[in-house]
Amino acid sequence: MPNDPSIADSRPVRQRRSRLRRKQLVGLLFVAPAVALVLVFFVVPLCMAFWMSLHNWPLMGVPRFIGTANYARLLDDTQFWSAMKFTGLYTVVVTIAIFALAFPLALFVEKNRSFTRFYRTSFFLPTVVGFSSASLLWAWLMNVDAGLFSPAAFRLGLTDKPVNLLAEFDTTFWSIVVMVVWKTAGFNMIILLTGLQGISTEVQEAARMDGASNWLRFRRITLPLMRRTIALALILSVAGSILAFDQFYIIADGGPRNSTITTVYWIFSQSFVSFRLGYGAAMSMVLLLILVIISVIQLRLLRTPEDT
Numbered sequence: 001m002p003n004d005p006s007i008a009d010s011r012p013v014r015q016r017r018s019r020l021r022r023k024q025l026v027g028l029l030f031v032a033p034a035v036a037l038v039l040v041f042f043v044v045p046l047c048m049a050f051w052m053s054l055h056n057w058p059l060m061g062v063p064r065f066i067g068t069a070n071y072a073r074l075l076d077d078t079q080f081w082s083a084m085k086f087t088g089l090y091t092v093v094v095t096i097a098i099f100a101l102a103f104p105l106a107l108f109v110e111k112n113r114s115f116t117r118f119y120r121t122s123f124f125l126p127t128v129v130g131f132s133s134a135s136l137l138w139a140w141l142m143n144v145d146a147g148l149f150s151p152a153a154f155r156l157g158l159t160d161k162p163v164n165l166l167a168e169f170d171t172t173f174w175s176i177v178v179m180v181v182w183k184t185a186g187f188n189m190i191i192l193l194t195g196l197q198g199i200s201t202e203v204q205e206a207a208r209m210d211g212a213s214n215w216l217r218f219r220r221i222t223l224p225l226m227r228r229t230i231a232l233a234l235i236l237s238v239a240g241s242i243l244a245f246d247q248f249y250i251i252a253d254g255g256p257r258n259s260t261i262t263t264v265y266w267i268f269s270q271s272f273v274s275f276r277l278g279y280g281a282a283m284s285m286v287l288l289l290i291l292v293i294i295s296v297i298q299l300r301l302l303r304t305p306e307d308t
Contacts, residue, residue: 046288049281057278070282079258080283083266090173090262091241097181098237102188109189110196120193124186131183135250138179142166142251169259172252176260180247184240188233195229196222231302235295242291263287 053070055063074080109120126134141148144164153159165171199222207217223230245264248254254261254269261269267287271280 049284052278053282053285055278057276057281059275059277063278066278070279071286073279074282074286079261080263080266083261083263086259086261087242087244087263090177090244091238094177094180094241095234095237097177098185098188099233101181101185102192102233105185105189106192106196110193120190123189126183126185127187129183131246132250134179134183135247138175138247139251142175166252167256169256172256172260176247176251179251180241180244184237188237191233191236192226192229195226198229199225227302231299234302235298238294238298239291242287242294 052063054065054067056066056069057063105123109116109123129137140146142150142165144150144162144166150159150162150165154162163171165175203221203225204217207221212220243264244262245268248260248262248265249268252260254265263283264287267280267283270276270283
C-alpha cells in the first residue's frame with residue numbers, strides 16, 4: 001500500500017544507512033593510499049624476509065627449504081651474540097647521553113628570551129645532516145694525519161705525537177657516541193620541547209604560588225605530564241640505536257679488531273658480503289622481535305594512568 005506508515009518510517013532509516021555507507025566509503029578511499037604503502041613497503045617485505053629465513057638462499061642459484069635451521073644456527077654464532085652485546089651497551093650509553101643533553105636544551109629553549117629562535121635552529125641543525133654524511137665528516141675529523149682532532153691536539157701540546165683515535169676500542173666507541181649525540185640531540189630536543197609547551201602554564205603558576213621549588217615542580221608536574229612525550233622520544237632513540245649501522249661501518253668499519261660490530265653490521269656482512277641471504281633474514285627476524293618486545297616494555301613502563 002502506498003500510504004503504509006511502516007514504509008514511510010523505514011525511509012529515513014535507509015537514508016541514514018546510505019549516508020553512513022557513503023561516509024565509510026569516502027574514509028576508506030582516504031586511507032587506501034596509506035594502507036597500500038604499508039602493504040607494499042612493510043607487510044610484503046616482512047613476509048618475504050620470513051620466507052627467506054626458512055631457506056638456504058644464495059645470491060645465485062635455487063633456494064633450498066631448510067626450515068628453522070637458520071634460527072638454530074644463531075645459537076652457535078658467537079659473533080652474533082657478541083654484536084648483540086655490543087649493540088646493547090651502545091644503546092644504553094647513547095640513549096642516556098642523548099637525554100642528558102636533549103632535556104636541558106629543551107628546558108633552555110622553552111622560555112621566550114633573546115635569540116631563542118637562533119638557539120633552537122642551531123641545536124636542531126645537525127639533525128638535517130644525514131647519518132652517512134655526518135659519519136664521513138667525523139671520519140675525516142678523526143683521521144690521524146689529515147683530520148682535525150689529532151693534529152690539533154699534537155700542535156697544542158696535549159699529546160706527544162698524533163694519536164690515532166680509531167686504534168683503540170675506548171677512543172673509537174666514545175668518539176662515535178659523541179658524534180651520534182651531536183647529530184641526534186637536537187631532534188630529541190624538539191620532541192621534548194613539544195611536550196613542555198603542552199603543559200598548562202596555569203598548573204605551573206599555581207604550584208609556584210604554593211611555594212614549590214623549581215626542582216619540585218619539575219619532578220611532580222613536568223615529568224609526570226611528559227610521560228607520553230618521553231616514551232615517544234625514548235622509543236625512537238632506542239630503536240635508532242639498536243639499528244645503528246652507518247657510523248660504525250663508515251667511521252670504524254667494525255674495528256678495531258671487530259670490537260665495534262653491531263647487530264645490523266653483522267646482518268649486512270652475512271647477507272651482502274658472505275651472500276647468506278637466508279641466514280641474514282633469520283637474524284633480521286630475531287632483531288625485529290627484540291625491537292617489538294623492548295618497545296612494548298617501554299610503553300608499559302611509561303604509560304600514564306589515563307592509558308590503563
